[in-house]
Amino acid sequence: xxMICPFxxxxxxxSKDNFGITSRYIQKFAPADKIxxxxxxxxxxxxxxxxxxxxxxxxxxxxxxxxxxxxxxxKVLYYYVLTGLSSGFYRINLLGLSSDVFKVTDxxxxxxxxxxxxxxxxxxxxxxxxxxxxxxxxxxxEFRAPGxxxxxxxxxxxxxxxFLAPSGDIVELYSQETTQKVFTLGNxxxxxxxxxxxxxxxxxxxxVYFDNVRYARKDSNVPEQNLLIEGLxxxxxKQSLQQIGEVSSKGTSDIFxxxxxxxSSDIGQCTVTATGNVINVIExxxxxxxxxxxxxxxxxxVNILPEDGYQVKELTVDGASQGALSSFTFENxxxxxxxxxxMEIVEENxxxxxxxxxxxxxxxxxxxxxVDAIKTAYPNGLTQNITLTCIKPATEKRLSGxxxxxxxxxxxxxxxxxxxxxxxxxxxxxxxxGGLQFKEVNNVxxxxxxxxxxxxxxxAYSPSELYALNFVGxxxxxxxxxxxxxxxxxxxxxxxxxxxxWRTIGSKYSENLTLLGCDISNDYGNCxxxxxxxxxxxxxNTISVDYSLGxxxxxxxxxxxxxxxxxxxxxxxxxxxxxxYFELSNVDRxxxxxxxxxGGGGRAITMSSLGxxxxxxxxxxxxxxxLNGPAGGWMKEYINLxxxxxxxxxxxxxxxxxxxxxxxxxxxxxxTVEDAYIYNNIAINATGTSTxxxxxxxxxxxxxxxxxxxxxxxxxxxxxxxxxxGESDYITVDWTTGRDxxxxxxxxxxxxSIKVEDGTKLxxxxxxxxxxxxxxxxxxxxxxxxxPDADIEYKAKASTGNTRGCYNLxxxxxxxxxxxxxxxxxxxxxxxxxxxxxxxxxxxxxxxxLKHNTPDRLKLVVFSVIGSQHSDLxxxxxGIMHTSPVLDANGEYQEDELYTINVD
Numbered sequence: 001x002x003m004i005c006p007f008x009x010x011x012x013x014x015s016k017d018n019f020g021i022t023s024r025y026i027q028k029f030a031p032a033d034k035i036x037x038x039x040x041x042x043x044x045x046x047x048x049x050x051x052x053x054x055x056x057x058x059x060x061x062x063x064x065x066x067x068x069x070x071x072x073x074x075k076v077l078y079y080y081v082l083t084g085l086s087s088g089f090y091r092i093n094l095l096g097l098s099s100d101v102f103k104v105t106d107x108x109x110x111x112x113x114x115x116x117x118x119x120x121x122x123x124x125x126x127x128x129x130x131x132x133x134x135x136x137x138x139x140x141x142e143f144r145a146p147g148x149x150x151x152x153x154x155x156x157x158x159x160x161x162x163f164l165a166p167s168g169d170i171v172e173l174y175s176q177e178t179t180q181k182v183f184t185l186g187n188x189x190x191x192x193x194x195x196x197x198x199x200x201x202x203x204x205x206x207x208v209y210f211d212n213v214r215y216a217r218k219d220s221n222v223p224e225q226n227l228l229i230e231g232l233x234x235x236x237x238k239q240s241l242q243q244i245g246e247v248s249s250k251g252t253s254d255i256f257x258x259x260x261x262x263x264s265s266d267i268g269q270c271t272v273t274a275t276g277n278v279i280n281v282i283e284x285x286x287x288x289x290x291x292x293x294x295x296x297x298x299x300x301x302v303n304i305l306p307e308d309g310y311q312v313k314e315l316t317v318d319g320a321s322q323g324a325l326s327s328f329t330f331e332n333x334x335x336x337x338x339x340x341x342x343m344e345i346v347e348e349n350x351x352x353x354x355x356x357x358x359x360x361x362x363x364x365x366x367x368x369x370x371v372d373a374i375k376t377a378y379p380n381g382l383t384q385n386i387t388l389t390c391i392k393p394a395t396e397k398r399l400s401g402x403x404x405x406x407x408x409x410x411x412x413x414x415x416x417x418x419x420x421x422x423x424x425x426x427x428x429x430x431x432x433x434g435g436l437q438f439k440e441v442n443n444v445x446x447x448x449x450x451x452x453x454x455x456x457x458x459x460a461y462s463p464s465e466l467y468a469l470n471f472v473g474x475x476x477x478x479x480x481x482x483x484x485x486x487x488x489x490x491x492x493x494x495x496x497x498x499x500x501x502w503r504t505i506g507s508k509y510s511e512n513l514t515l516l517g518c519d520i521s522n523d524y525g526n527c528x529x530x531x532x533x534x535x536x537x538x539x540x541n542t543i544s545v546d547y548s549l550g551x552x553x554x555x556x557x558x559x560x561x562x563x564x565x566x567x568x569x570x571x572x573x574x575x576x577x578x579x580x581y582f583e584l585s586n587v588d589r590x591x592x593x594x595x596x597x598x599g600g601g602g603r604a605i606t607m608s609s610l611g612x613x614x615x616x617x618x619x620x621x622x623x624x625x626x627l628n629g630p631a632g633g634w635m636k637e638y639i640n641l642x643x644x645x646x647x648x649x650x651x652x653x654x655x656x657x658x659x660x661x662x663x664x665x666x667x668x669x670x671x672t673v674e675d676a677y678i679y680n681n682i683a684i685n686a687t688g689t690s691t692x693x694x695x696x697x698x699x700x701x702x703x704x705x706x707x708x709x710x711x712x713x714x715x716x717x718x719x720x721x722x723x724x725x726g727e728s729d730y731i732t733v734d735w736t737t738g739r740d741x742x743x744x745x746x747x748x749x750x751x752x753s754i755k756v757e758d759g760t761k762l763x764x765x766x767x768x769x770x771x772x773x774x775x776x777x778x779x780x781x782x783x784x785x786x787x788p789d790a791d792i793e794y795k796a797k798a799s800t801g802n803t804r805g806c807y808n809l810x811x812x813x814x815x816x817x818x819x820x821x822x823x824x825x826x827x828x829x830x831x832x833x834x835x836x837x838x839x840x841x842x843x844x845x846x847x848x849x850l851k852h853n854t855p856d857r858l859k860l861v862v863f864s865v866i867g868s869q870h871s872d873l874x875x876x877x878x879g880i881m882h883t884s885p886v887l888d889a890n891g892e893y894q895e896d897e898l899y900t901i902n903v904d
Contacts, residue, residue, distance in 0.1 A: 525555025
């Protein structure tokens with residue numbers, strides 16, 4: 001059995017009166033009104049789709065499929081929010097019934113004669129014929145009624161009690177005034193009788209708003225009927241109401257609208273879909289725009305799906321161009337948005353879209369043919385930098401085999417670079433398999449390229465190592481220097497949006513791999529799989545991965561095994577991965593700086609090492625809401641130090657907003673540490689209950705512990721070093737001491753640290769804002785000895801007055817455009833540091849790390865290292881090089897080589 005909810009604000013004419021003239025009033029709605037339609041089913045019957053009829057032509061103009069929600073074992077709700085209709089006259093066909101004609105208009109004069117009434121119940125127990133909370137989200141019906149409030153219909157009352165004093169004075173014991181108003185339903189034309197029945201029904205709801213002001217009926221007052229003209233079935237009704245509560249529409253707008261407009265000359269060249277917390281997507285009659293309804297605070301990814309032969313030329317979001325992106329994600333939606341799409345023709349077999357700078361009149365129709373020609377022209381490696389530039393919009397598709405293009409065993413000893421510049425025009429479409437592969441190739445810069453539809457084929461016969469980009473060396477020779485700059489990687493499978501990339505970036509036996517300013521989305525969660533990659537930098541990227549346990553064995557943003565150094569700086573990372581964002585094994589040095597990490601289902605970082613990790617620095621990061629249902633019950637910490645042995649651990653200036661769903665959570669857990677430094681952090685239990693076991697920095701064993709200026713709210717454990725093995729070289733901070741700041745301070749730790757009372761509001765997020773900064777005016781300052789040069793908002797270190805956590809609210813702004821020269825260096829073999837101000841001497845076969853001093857995080861830096869026999873290149877702001885000896889004709893050692901280092 002199917003039943004239309006009686007609160008649905010459309011009328012299916014109930015009148016059986018054959019006498020008199022029917023009312024000529026036509027119900028009106030504004031285009032932005034949200035017409036919630038509900039049908040309740042006993043679970044056996046499914047309603048046919050909603051049919052929208054043009055009342056003028058009597059033709060069906062649109063058909064919409066229902067959203068559904070299983071209420072219990074016996075009832076299913078089918079619902080749809082109809083909004084964004086163009087101006088016109090319409091009817092809706094449901095269950096074989098046709099609604100009264102209604103009008104959609106944006107004419108302000110017509111709408112001014114109506115009142116928008118929003119209404120909902122406090123829960124679903126109030127009625128059996130209607131649903132107001134769907135999957136935890138409160139929905140409001142919207143009914144636009146003719147009429148309004150007149151000033152001459154105000155009434156005043158008072159509820160009070162008085163007594164007469166012996167002196168004759170009147171004493172007011174208590175007094176409460178009320179204002180009652182009369183709502184007039186029906187204008188000069190009046191309205192049908194069922195409008196009053198609807199108003200009477202609406203006023204039975206718990207929350208009723210007339211133009212965003214809350215009212216309730218007084219006592220049992222009901223609409224008073226007045227016949228407008230004898231014989232005309234059109235009436236005016238009077239309803240007494242009392243204004244209650246605050247003058248606010250709070251709670252009446254739990255959904256927002258994203259309007260996507262298609263360029264008028266491009267209509268029909270694409271369709272629009274959306275995923276995430278999306279209620280519905282409505283396509284206009286002429287397909288010129290799409291209206292996407294999104295839950296408040298939800299996430300919506302809007303996808304532009306080009307028809308064959310077309311591609312996105314430009315996507316504009318809220319007036320700002322996003323280039324040739326075919327999808328865009330709105331997060332934490334709290335307002336309406338606009339998008340506009342411009343399309344262009346794609347050549348099915350693009351020709352003449354690539355040109356080389358060394359041969360300006362030679363054009364190529366594929367990347368493979370271009371790199372083959374370059375390799376033929378320079379068989380022993382490049383003797384000059386070669387740039388391959390895309391000169392017009394083109395989508396290059398994989399034609400055969402596994403890869404769009406691949407290049408192997410080339411450019412080993414060169415200090416020149418191959419640059420492929422997409423110029424924001426070039427799209428690589430892997431057609432579900434691979435993108436680009438560079439195998440035993442040195443010195444490649446990719447920039448301004450979009451990779452789509454790569455590595456997302458889940459068939460049994462797909463190659464096992466698929467990537468949008470694969471950079472591979474060999475056990476005997478590392479591939480060196482791949483820099484990926486401002487590239488986009490979208491792993492979605494166009495014809496099935498539930499399929500996403502298994503992997504995006506892959507590398508084995510490489511060094512100096514850098515991703516700078518890239519955008520990576522729609523990856524199932526083996527986003528970067530790296531093995532024996534000696535130096536990796538992930539800088540200023542936006543990365544979103546998805547929960548894929550059961551699809552991908554161990555989902556993550558990155559797995560990395562065997563590495564000198566991993567730099568992760570200034571990134572925004574999110575996604576529902578249920579294991580680890582970063583899974584690290586045998587990484588000597590790990591720098592995790594100024595990142596925003598949010599929403600993980602499991603841990604942020606886990607690490608293990610067969611040897612000793614030289615340094616782990618986790619500084620100025622924002623961690624929000626990890627541990628939202630990890631794959632294993634043993635995953636309880638944001639950062640798992642595990643069995644790793646760490647020489648130096650620095651956990652400074654971080655903000656941990658611990659709002660995950662797990663009862664027991666830790667910031668860090670595990671590890672054997674020589675020297676630990678924990679300063680200037682903010683750790684907050686944001687789970688909503690102080691009874692949860694929310695813990696701070698728990699380390700298995702530590703020899704030297706330095707802590708101070710930390711700020712804790714509702715934390716069970718602050719700093720604990722249990723030293724379970726009882727070794728004499730390691731200190732013991734037991735759980736009793738480690739939960740009490742005062743006891744820790746007596747023991748010589750946590751100088752100037754503070755634990756505030758449970759429920760204290762410290763961050764703007766806790767005070768109704770959106771930021772994780774300290775609330776303005778709170779004076780919790782840092783220990784400046786452990787303060788960074790720059791915080792998450794890129795402010796410089798001032799001498800005093802910088803607040804704790806990752807937001808420096810009292811610093812001096814860094815000018816990232818300033819030209820700063822020079823570099824710093826570190827000799828990994830000799831454990832020494834050096835710089836560009838003086839010559840540095842070391843033995844041959846040493847590993848040196850160079851880092852440029854520029855404050856510009858997106859600056860492209862190239863180090864050329866020139867020796868008498870050997871030369872080297874480093875692509876990126878930092879990287880490693882290997883020193884070599886001078887050899888004689890027989891290959892015998894003569895002396896250590898002297899190098900000149902140049903920076904471009």
